[in-house]
Amino acid sequence: MFMAAEISILICEDQTLMRQGLRTILELEPGMKVIGEAADGEEAVKRYQELHAEHHEPDIILMDIEMPHMNGVQATAALIKSSPEAHIIILTTFDYEDYVFDAIKAGAMGYLLKDVPATELMATIHKVHAGEPFIQPKIANKLLIEFGRQGRSPKAPSTLRTSPEEELSPREIEILKLLAEGASNRKIAERLVLAEGTVKNHVSNILSKLQLENRTQAAHLARERKLL
Known part of the structure; x- marks a missing residue:
């Protein structure tokens, strides 16, 4: 057989x-x-x-x-x-x-x-x-x-999101880590001594740079890339 x-x-x-x-x-x-x-x-x-x-x-x-x-x-x-x-x-x-x-x-x-x-x-x-x-x-x-x-076409491999450390500023990385811990904008503002509006702007920039739709995806990405 x-x-x-x-x-x-x-x-x-x-x-x-x-x-x-x-x-x-x-x-x-x-x-x-x-x-x-x-x-x-x-x-x-x-x-x-x-x-x-x-x-x-x-x-x-x-x-x-x-x-x-x-x-x-x-x-x-x-x-x-x-x-x-x-x-x-x-x-x-x-x-x-x-x-x-x-x-x-x-x-x-x-x-x-x-x-x-x-x-x-x-x-x-x-x-x-x-x-x-x-x-x-x-x-x-x-x-x-x-x-x-x-109506878009596939991107080349080089356009894959690189590591957050390469794309984000030190402050944005701090905020991304806190997002991954589940912190709200208000809690992040308190932790980093920032205005809540400033934190909101940073979060928007993070999502834009990493091509993500929401803070949940950002938190997930931070955990996957072991930023915590």
């Missing part, structure tokens, strides 16, 4: 618990094998190159977007440039349109949110392994609506 070859997988995720959880789930699935892990984008590129040199390059790369040193979109672009055959699935907390645009532009073949059931993750791995691109339906619908509303 013919047995299909195992699908080999490289996990690129900076959160240790998430990375270990993915490994456990994947290794319980018949026909799948984790052959490497990376904790940031630079390590992901290096680990892939090492496996490639050993003729054990992974069939699938699961790539987080928000990682230190080199983010997932930058790592995806670097991997696709050196190895166009790489099959990369973005697995992330974010469904922001720009993240999806940038990931696809960089060469990712799949895009899933981390809250998907294990069965959907496995199905996506099989689809992408077979050469079929896949974006989670609710994300794809959001993209179509956004394209129709704004």
Whole structure:
């Protein structure tokens, strides 16, 4: 009886618990094998190159977007440039349109949110392994609506939001950290000895610079990028 070859997988995720959880789930699935892990984008590129040199390059790369040193979109672009055959699935907390645009532009073949059931993750791995691109339906619908509303095209990978430290002033970073702690404009004003109107202006600038819609997204982004 013919047995299909195992699908080999490289996990690129900076959160240790998430990375270990993915490994456990994947290794319980018949026909799948984790052959490497990376904790940031630079390590992901290096680990892939090492496996490639050993003729054990992974069939699938699961790539987080928000990682230190080199983010997932930058790592995806670097991997696709050196190895166009790489099959990369973005697995992330974010469904922001720009993240999806940038990931696809960089060469990712799949895009899933981390809250998907294990069965959907496995199905996506099989689809992408077979050469079929896949974006989670609710994300794809959001993209179509956004394209129709704004008529805009995907941005280049270089336009992905860089780290807040690179985009925001020291004062704005202070305020972003307090936002992530759940502080109101009034509480922030009291903590930093500022007028409440000044804080409101800073928050507006933060949202504009980071291309976010509201303070909840800003707080989430600050926590994801470990600014606390």
